[in-house]
Amino acid sequence: MSSSKLLWASSLSIGIDRDGSYYPAVDGIDFYIGKGEILGLVGESGCGKSMTALAITGLLPDGVAIKKGSVLFEGENLIGMPEKEMARLRGRAISMVFQEPMSSLNPLMKIGKQVSEAVRLHDPKPKREAERLAEAVLGKVGLQNPKVLMQCYPHQLSGGMQQRVMIAMAIISNPKLMIADEPTTALDVTMQAQILDLLKSINQEYGMAMLFISHDLGVVSRFCDRMAVMYAGKIVEEGTVSNIFKHPVHEYTRGLLESIPRADSRGKTLASVKGRVPNIFEKRMPCAFAPRCQKVQDRCLKCDPPNIALSQNHTARCILAENESEINYASI
Numbered sequence: 195m196s197s198s199k200l201l202w203a204s205s206l207s208i209g210i211d212r213d214g215s216y217y218p219a220v221d222g223i224d225f226y227i228g229k230g231e232i233l234g235l236v237g238e239s240g241c242g243k244s245m246t247a248l249a250i251t252g253l254l255p256d257g258v259a260i261k262k263g264s265v266l267f268e269g270e271n272l273i274g275m276p277e278k279e280m281a282r283l284r285g286r287a288i289s290m291v292f293q294e295p296m297s298s299l300n301p302l303m304k305i306g307k308q309v310s311e312a313v314r315l316h317d318p319k320p321k322r323e324a325e326r327l328a329e330a331v332l333g334k335v336g337l338q339n340p341k342v343l344m345q346c347y348p349h350q351l352s353g354g355m356q357q358r359v360m361i362a363m364a365i366i367s368n369p370k371l372m373i374a375d376e377p378t379t380a381l382d383v384t385m386q387a388q389i390l391d392l393l394k395s396i397n398q399e400y401g402m403a404m405l406f407i408s409h410d411l412g413v414v415s416r417f418c419d420r421m422a423v424m425y426a427g428k429i430v431e432e433g434t435v436s437n438i439f440k441h442p443v444h445e446y447t448r449g450l451l452e453s454i455p456r457a458d459s460r461g462k463t464l465a466s467v468k469g470r471v472p473n474i475f476e477k478r479m480p481c482a483f484a485p486r487c488q489k490v491q492d493r494c495l496k497c498d499p500p501n502i503a504l505s506q507n508h509t510a511r512c513i514l515a516e517n518e519s520e521i522n523y524a525s526i
């Protein structure tokens with residue numbers, strides 16, 4: 195099993211030291227991504243998803259630091275890796291696509307130059323050759339007339355086209371892992387579906403593994419192999435998408451599932467989880483979800499919830515999970 199793991203995070207904690215106190219944004223999470231697999235990291239805004247992605251790539255903002263833990267990528271620990279080595283891995287072996295393509299594109303540089311420079315950064319080829327490769331990859335991600343497009347500036351492109359350019363730059367060196375942080379959140383529904391199709395075809399064609407971050411469980415259910423549900427810096431449920439959708443155990447996961455818009459719910463108010471995610475400076479209950487949980491018990495306020503293995507491919511961090519045994523997914 196371990197040989198099929200591409201990335202393996204253990205006890206990863208990320209937070210902020212301020213005025214002598216420590217505030218956790220990510221609090222001891224464990225997860226892995228298998229080779230060629232798509233892992234969905236889901237949860238509402240503020241749960242620590244982006245911090246997790248930035249920690250993996252060594253791009254945490256100033257003031258935010260890794261407190262503890264390891265992230266093995268092909269057996270090598272990325273945490274504490276010298277920046278020079280990390281920079282070499284970024285783009286070549288691990289690439290990233292973010293929500294706002296414009297925040298990563300240089301507005302003053304033509305697309306062709308940006309993409310071919312991305313090539314040359316990791317593979318010092320002659321300029322002409324890099325341009326040819328750039329043109330080919332822009333075509334590969336479904337952009338029409340790549341030759342013309344190379345002469346455009348980013349603002350001349352639609353949001354969907356900009357995101358395709360970002361994806362082209364992310365796959366150009368054929369990395370083993372792509373980290374996509376809400377890559378379709380800023381796009382309209384049609385464009386969203388097209389970009390997801392493109393990412394899926396890249397995953398299948400190149401066997402490129404993905405960490406796919408989203409607050410949208412509907413998207414995750416269609417797109418990912420496994421998923422980890424994050425709440426207030428902790429992974430509260432983890433498993434195959436199929437197992438979790440058949441039998442969600444954590445009340446937070448159940449709430450998120452109920453909030454997925456369905457075709458038949460048009461015009462109706464959607465159920466959603468009442469309350470909000472605590473910010474990192476607020477004091478938390480042993481189970482941080484307790485204040486929002488419909489099934490909260492005294493014990494939830496007193497002791498840390500155990501992480502219960504429900505099956506080989508399903509865990510949940512909740513005392514109520516203790517009552518769930520022998521789930522027969524096949525019969526659901």
Ligand SMILES: Nc1ncnc2c1ncn2[C@@H]1O[C@H](COP(=O)(O)OP(=O)(O)O)[C@@H](O)[C@H]1O
Pocket residue numbers: 210219237238239240241242243244245246255257258472473474
């Ligand atoms: N630069 C920062 N300084 C202080 N707190 C931050 C900073 N960036 C994010 N946070 C806090 O860290 C927590 C996790 O944020 P983030 O990983 O961005 O969440 P998500 O991606 O799940 O929406 C949030 O409570 C957020 O407010």
Ligand SMILES: [Mg+2]
Pocket residue numbers: 240243244245375
């Ligand atoms: Mg985020």
